[in-house]
């Protein structure tokens with residue numbers, strides 16, 4: 280599991296930062312990539328990475344501002360042109376369907392894979408046996424969502440050696456033991472599954488938030504996550520501007536991280552007014568509130584390690 | 589007057605060529621830039637040039653395929669964000685309005701300049717005292733237009749020294765003489781304006797064509813132009829593919845140039861299957877039919893000199 284930042288700027292592209300997009304690489308976990316937002320030229324950024332468009336399984340859109348969605352039609356079209364044939368689902372606020380469908384139909388783009396569009400509300404956005412993705416509304420003038428991505432705990436591994444030492448042979452019974460059940464063997468031996476399974480592997484938790492003012496919903500979404508990705512469009516001394524434009528400052532992002540007791544904060548959506556050393560300063564500002572801060576840059580990757588418990 | 593190629597690839601962006609866009613720099617002529625097509629990331633390409641989005645006055649769209657229009661919403665939005673306040677007109681086939689209006693409204697993009705959208709048909713697309721732009725339908729499976737851009741002849745300069753030698757003093761009468769009128773001065777002297785005006789400056793002519801098969805309309809649009817920009821998606825030996833996908837080969841483009849008696853042919857819309865030396869070969873193919881050929885590359889600029897007659 281790895282976060283790969285494809286676009287870390289705000290509003291308009293600059294030479295240093297493209298507009299918003301983040302890839303969540305789940306290659307080990309499920310052989311796919313999830314995308315969060317898809318600003319213009321996201322497909323161009325992808326050309327310089329190992330991300331394969333055909334492997335993109337889900338795209339979560341935080342909000343409909345152009346710097347978060349104008350790369351969608353091109354990416355969806357190119358994915359088909361390049362032979363992508365597995366289904367793809369786009370999750371986003373109401374309006375995302377009209378945008379995608381108009382762009383594809385006007386341009387005569389007929390994708391050759393199953394394209395599903397889900398207009399989201401607060402609550403569960405997606406769930407399977409591996410992941411739960413939930414959303415909450417933030418404060419951005421237009422509907423903007425934050426996503427909480429929870430990897431479910433993996434059951435511990437079966438302690439095969441311990442079973443073999445007792446003479447229990449491999450077979451269907453192993454499956455029951457692995458699930459922690461109590462089984463009685465043919466010879467009358469009673470096996471309590473819980474004693475033959477290693478510790479569960481804790482799943483990882485992430486929060487990837489859309490553009491927003493400082494708000495309680497951010498804290499709820501980020502509660503105790505391993506990594507929080509939060510916008511920081513303005514420096515600490517521009518709280519007024521941040522408020523007026525429905526954005527956050529560095530220290531507001533850090534305050535969310537602190538209150539939510541996250542492990543790591545990554546700042547993104549950086550205005551092009553901050554260049555070079557000024558970006559180090561943004562990090563320093565956040566560190567006055569919360570220690571584990573990094574600032575994203577285009578093509579930065581951030582591995583999300585499993586928590587050994 | 590200068591053509592600046594911003595995207596010279598076909599279908600999908602590659603590391604070497606972006607999707608279609610060409611800037612016609614009219615800085616001397618009218619202080620503005622015209623754009624032909626606007627594929628995704630055209631605004632990103634522009635960041636690396638001297639083109640100023642606020643100076644873009646007109647955008648002509650040849651057809652609605654994604655690689656020719658998906659950069660429009662972002663460019664239109666950024667132009668406003670960066671302070672562009674002069675009017676801008678987009679000319680394109682029916683459907684361009686729905687595309688632009690949906691993208692801007694869904695994304696909450698409110699541009700602060702006059703944005704006009706004109707859905708075009710064959711015939712005159714735009715005319716003023718300086719330029720005449722006409723369009724014809726090509727053959728591309730979906731409506732695709734070629735544009736003929738004719739700069740009107742400039743009247744010759746007034747031969748002031750010759751007038752002064754005759755004792756004719758500057759005044760309103762100079763304007764009449766410049767227009768070639770015959771005037772009678774207070775002292776009875778008769779001045780035939782045509783004798784006091786230098787030779788007219790011939791205007792330049794260009795043809796910028798959308799994606800197309802070889803067709804007669806291309807030849808008509810390109811008749812005796814100074815520069816013809818023609819697609820060459822396929823090499824000479826892929827005429828079958830070109831036909832099936834409604835595109836042209838190098839030699840078909842050259843045949844148009846030859847029949848239309850143009851001065852210069854520029855090949856663009858080059859498939860990413862042709863790299864490096866293979867592109868030189870494309871030029872050689874075209875040269876077997878028509879001598880003055882160049883192949884466009886991203887950021888190539890091509891000055892269009894005035895014809896001294």
Ligand SMILES: [Zn+2]
Nearest residue numbers: 290344346490
């Ligand atoms: Zn944004």
Ligand SMILES: [Zn+2]
Nearest residue numbers: 599653655799
């Ligand atoms: Zn094309």
